[in-house]
Structure formats: C-alpha cells, structure tokens
Amino acid sequence: MTEANARRYMVVKNFIKQGIEDGSWKEHKRVPSENQLVETCNVSRMTARRALDELTEEGILYRVQGRGTFVAPKKLHSPMLEIRNIADEVSERGHKYSNELILLQKEQCPNHLLHYFDLDEGDDIYHSIMVHKEDNKPIQIEQRYVNPKAAPDYLKQNFNEMTPNVYLSAVAPLTQAEHQIEAKEADPFMRVTLKLQDNEPVLSIDRTTWSRDLLVSYCQLFHPASRFKLTGRFTTEHQLTEL
Amino acid sequence: MTEANARRYMVVKNFIKQGIEDGSWKEHKRVPSENQLVETCNVSRMTARRALDELTEEGILYRVQGRGTFVAPKKLHSPMLEIRNIADEVSERGHKYSNELILLQKEQCPNHLLHYFDLDEGDDIYHSIMVHKEDNKPIQIEQRYVNPKAAPDYLKQNFNEMTPNVYLSAVAPLTQAEHQIEAKEADPFMRVTLKLQDNEPVLSIDRTTWSRDLLVSYCQLFHPASRFKLTGRFTTEHQLTEL
DNA sequence: TAGTTCAACTTGTATATACAACTTAGCATA
DNA sequence: TATGCTAAGTTGTATATACAAGTTGAACTA
Numbered sequence: 001m002t003e004a005n006a007r008r009y010m011v012v013k014n015f016i017k018q019g020i021e022d023g024s025w026k027e028h029k030r031v032p033s034e035n036q037l038v039e040t041c042n043v044s045r046m047t048a049r050r051a052l053d054e055l056t057e058e059g060i061l062y063r064v065q066g067r068g069t070f071v072a073p074k075k076l077h078s079p080m081l082e083i084r085n086i087a088d089e090v091s092e093r094g095h096k097y098s099n100e101l102i103l104l105q106k107e108q109c110p111n112h113l114l115h116y117f118d119l120d121e122g123d124d125i126y127h128s129i130m131v132h133k134e135d136n137k138p139i140q141i142e143q144r145y146v147n148p149k150a151a152p153d154y155l156k157q158n159f160n161e162m163t164p165n166v167y168l169s170a171v172a173p174l175t176q177a178e179h180q181i182e183a184k185e186a187d188p189f190m191r192v193t194l195k196l197q198d199n200e201p202v203l204s205i206d207r208t209t210w211s212r213d214l215l216v217s218y219c220q221l222f223h224p225a226s227r228f229k230l231t232g233r234f235t236t237e238h239q240l241t242e243l
Numbered sequence: 244m245t246e247a248n249a250r251r252y253m254v255v256k257n258f259i260k261q262g263i264e265d266g267s268w269k270e271h272k273r274v275p276s277e278n279q280l281v282e283t284c285n286v287s288r289m290t291a292r293r294a295l296d297e298l299t300e301e302g303i304l305y306r307v308q309g310r311g312t313f314v315a316p317k318k319l320h321s322p323m324l325e326i327r328n329i330a331d332e333v334s335e336r337g338h339k340y341s342n343e344l345i346l347l348q349k350e351q352c353p354n355h356l357l358h359y360f361d362l363d364e365g366d367d368i369y370h371s372i373m374v375h376k377e378d379n380k381p382i383q384i385e386q387r388y389v390n391p392k393a394a395p396d397y398l399k400q401n402f403n404e405m406t407p408n409v410y411l412s413a414v415a416p417l418t419q420a421e422h423q424i425e426a427k428e429a430d431p432f433m434r435v436t437l438k439l440q441d442n443e444p445v446l447s448i449d450r451t452t453w454s455r456d457l458l459v460s461y462c463q464l465f466h467p468a469s470r471f472k473l474t475g476r477f478t479t480e481h482q483l484t485e486l
Numbered sequence: 487t488a489g490t491t492c493a494a495c496t497t498g499t500a501t502a503t504a505c506a507a508c509t510t511a512g513c514a515t516a
Numbered sequence: 517t518a519t520g521c522t523a524a525g526t527t528g529t530a531t532a533t534a535c536a537a538g539t540t541g542a543a544c545t546a
Contacts, residue, residue, distance in 0.1 A: 276525080276526060276527085277526080277527070278525085278526080292527085292528090295527090306526095306527065306528095307526085307527080308526070308527045308528065309525080309526050309527065310525095310526065310527080311525090311526060311527080312526090312527080
C-alpha cells in the first residue's frame with residue numbers, strides 16, 4: 001500500500017492528520033491553505049479541498065471563509081446517546097474490539113422483573129452477562145435479561161460474532177426504548193471486572209427495549225468512569241431549511 | 244427564497260428529500276442517478292454528486308458503486324436528553340424547589356474557554372455558581388459561564404425567580420446543544436455542598452449551548468448519585484423532538 | 487489620528503471533462 | 517443448458533477553470 005496507488009485525497013488527509021498528531025499544527029492554528037496543499041502535495045485544488053472537507057466533517061478541522069482552515073479542539077469523538085453496537089463504536093475509534101462471555105443461561109425470572117416482562121412466578125427467562133473490551137481493556141459490563149417469547153434462540157447464539165444488541169435488533173426490530181442513566185459506586189465484582197481504581201465510580205445505563213408491544217429485553221450497562229463518557233448533541237433546525 | 248438564488252446543491256438536496264418525504268422513493272429504492280439529476284435539475288454532475296454525497300453523509304441515502312443511490316432505512320434517532328428547567332422538574336415530582344446563589348460575577352475568561360467563546364485574553368465573561376434544591380436537599384450544583392454578547396444583563400437577574408437556564412432561553416433562543424455525561428468522584432466542595440455520603444460519586448453533565456452561531460453558555464452540572472437519575476425514552480414511530 | 491479603500495488571500499460554489507472501478511443484464515459461445 | 521464476455525450504466529477519483537464571498541492588513545485620504 002505505497003502512496004503511489006493510494007487515493008490522493010487520502011494522502012492529503014494523512015498528511016494533515018500526521019501534522020496534527022506530531023504537533024506541527026496545534027489547536028486553533030492554521031493548517032496549510034488549499035492552494036498551499038496544491039503545491040506541497042502536488043494535487044489539484046479540488047482534491048486538497050476534499051481532504052480538508054472530510055477532515056472538517058470528522059471534526060478534526062474547522063474552516064472560516066476568508067480566513068483559513070484550523071485545527072479543531074479535540075473533542076471526544078464518542079457516539080451520541082444512541083443505541084449502537086458497541087463493537088462498531090470501538091472500531092470506529094480505531095481500536096480493537098473483543099468480548100468475554102461470563103454467563104449465558106435460562107433461569108427463573110427474578111421477582112422484581114416479573115411484571116415488566118409480564119411473566120408469572122416460576123417462568124423462565126434468558127440471562128446473559130458479558131464484558132466488552134476496547135484494546136483488551138474492559139469498558140462495559142452488560143447484564144441482560146431477554147424475553148424468551150421475543151428471542152427464543154437467544155441461548156444458541158455465538159456472541160463473539162454478534163453482540164446481543166445486534167442479534168436482538170435482527171430478530172425483534174426495536175420500536176421503543178427507555179434509558180436510565182446514573183452514577184454509582186462500584187461493587188467488588190465491577191471493581192475486578194472493569195479493573196477500576198480505588199473509589200472509581202461507574203456510569204450505569206439501564207435500558208429497556210420493546211419490539212412493538214413486546215418487552216424484548218432489560219439490560220444494565222456499567223462503565224468505568226475514567227474510560228467512558230456519553231455525549232449527545234442536537235440541533236433544532238435541520239429540516240428542509242435553506243439558508 | 245426563490246430557487247433562483249439558492250445554492251444549487253441545496254435545490255437538489257431538497258428535491259430528493261421532498262421525494263422521500265412524500266413517498267416517491269421508499270426505503271431501499273433507487274433515487275435518480277447523478278446523470279439523471281443533471282438532466283432533471285439542470286446542474287452539473289459534480290453538483291448533483293455533492294447533493295447525494297451530503298445526503299449520504301447525513302444518513303438519508305446510501306450508495307453502492309456500480310448500482311446506484313438508495314434511500315436509507317430510517318435510523319434510530321438518539322434519544323436526546325431533554326433540556327429542562329430543573330425547577331419544573333422538581334415541582335412536577337410534587338416537591339418543593341429552592342436554590343441558593345453562591346457566586347455571580349464578571350471575571351476574566353479562563354484560558355481554556357477563550358477559544359470556545361471566541362474571546363481574547365483579558366476579555367470578560369459572566370460566571371455563576373448556584374445550588375438547586377429539592378425539598379431543601381441539594382440535588383444540583385450548576386456552574387455556568389455566560390457569553391456577555393449573548394446575555395448582557397445576566398448579572399442583573401434575580402435567579403430566585405427564574406433559573407439561569409430559563410433566562411438564557413428567553414434572551415437567546417436555543418438552537419444547538421452538546422452534552423457530555425460522565426460519572427465522577429466528588430471533590431471536597433461537592434461533598435459538602437451536595438451533602439454526599441462517603442465515597443458517593445456524582446453524575447456530571449457538561450453542556451454547551453448555542454443560539455444561532457453564538458456560543459451562549461457553557462455549564463457543568465453535578466448531581467449526587469443517590470438522588471439523581473437521567474431518563475430518556477424514544478420510539479421509532481416519530482422522530483422525537485423533545486424540546 | 488482616524489477612517490476608508492483596496493489588493494491579496496482565503497474558503498465556497500459551480501461547471502466541464504476524463505478515466506477508473508464496479509454491477510447488471512443480455513448476448514455469444516462451448 | 518451453462519458459462520463467459522461485453523456493453524451500458526452506475527458511482528468513485530482527479531484535474532482545470534471560473535467566479536463569488538468573506539477576511540485581513542497595508543496604503544491612502546480626510
């Protein structure tokens with residue numbers, strides 16, 4: 001994969017990224033203008049422009065008409081408060097995703113969940129616990145209770161290939177969800193499993209999902225405070241607006 | 244607002260969006276190819292292409308080389324966290340709201356915020372710290388930096404009557420917001436102010452708000468883990484616009 | 487000195503063109 | 517019939533060019 005065959009706008013993008021990474025251009029400092037890149041990288045202005053545009057779209061640069069293109073202050077490019085596949089999230093950050101299955105079994109539905117799942121005492125429910133990792137460091141404990149009516153084959157799945165989230169979305173299209181987010185003190189299991197430091201709290205997300213009127217799953221996600229943030233953004237415009 | 248002066252790629256974008264909205268093209272169906280748009284909309288291929296590219300970037304379309312451009316299936320939208328008046332929230336729960344102003348002053352903008360607010364070193368900024376209480380128990384520390392350009396009379400307000408949030412929404416209509424949510428260990432000030440128990444962590448929300456292109460305010464909200472949860476809910480039926 | 491104008495430089499929009507890479511359907515061949 | 521090839525259509529990359537629009541600083545003027 002020499003640069004000879006590489007797409008030229010990628011060469012320019014990498015040139016800029018490299019320069020930011022090694023400190024040639026710092027936050028809010030100007031990077032080379034389109035015309036300077038034409039000279040330096042020996043590409044057309046449209047190609048240089050495409051590189052800068054894409055980096056702007058990615059939040060790495062920002063542009064001001066008439067002034068120039070600048071290095072954007074680094075934001076944690078983390079996902080929105082969105083229901084996503086954690087494996088995708090990790091690989092989008094350019095890291096290695098892996099996971100570890102700790103428990104996957106059928107068991108009697110715990111009493112406090114009976115009425116949520118509309119089950120009777122003694123009815124079975126599926127229960128899984130797994131740990132998701134980013135570059136081999138644990139970033140999420142996922143404890144999940146699944147409604148057998150919604151996903152009868154849940155226990156037969158191989159969750160190395162496909163996260164529970166993805167599998168459930170496939171067999172029971174998600175129509176509704178509810179979250180509850182809170183900070184919590186870690187218990188000993190979390191401290192060990194998430195490799196927490198002394199007194200490091202966890203960010204907890206409780207999520208309940210429905211497919212049509214059927215409650216599909218209730219899950220609890222625990223994240224180490226030091227390695228996980230939730231970010232969200234919204235705009236009030238963004239419809240068919242012009243100007 | 245006629246199409247004569249409109250940017251031409253916007254005309255094409257709206258043409259496609261309109262067609263999707265009124266059902267001309269449904270999910271996974273092909274929309275007109277670049278060359279067809281050249282004919283239909285009387286633009287160059289590069290302009291048609293830009294329109295399709297941007298709609299693809301926005302997740303409205305997807306493209307397959309050699310096959311065409313298609314309408315993307317509706318994505319789950321992020322369950323946005325509601326920006327609400329904490330006073331209303333508390334009284335909706337049937338409790339008594341009160342607050343305490345700890346600091347309200349003009350000061351030099353801290354260095355790490357200069358660029359965000361587009362200010363120069365030495366420029367003034369408004370700074371407030373207050374504690375919000377539910378039934379006289381503290382549930383939120385609000386530290387806020389306010390852009391004087393957006394709310395010149397911020398210092399003259401009586402925040403017993405109206406929370407900063409409400410006041411700012413009134414003088415500078417909110418158009419954009421960004422959040423960052425995380426669990427944190429409490430520092431001594433928080434422990435005292437929020438009356439935290441030993442090792443009780445806090446749920447921290449960083450929020451930046453804009454009115455049009457003007458950054459109005461940056462604030463940090465800290466909540467006792469034991470007395471505060473964030474909840475969100477969404478459905479796929481309708482795009483939620485919890486404002 | 488204070489204000490204005492202007493030239494140079496920046497990004498933003500738009501067009502025309504060329505060829506590469508990929509997909510599909512239909513045709514030709516074994 | 518089954519296979520392979522090709523032509524036509526699609527998106528992807530790249531260039532050259534032109535002008536619009538916004539910013540800045542230096543030269544000029546009152």
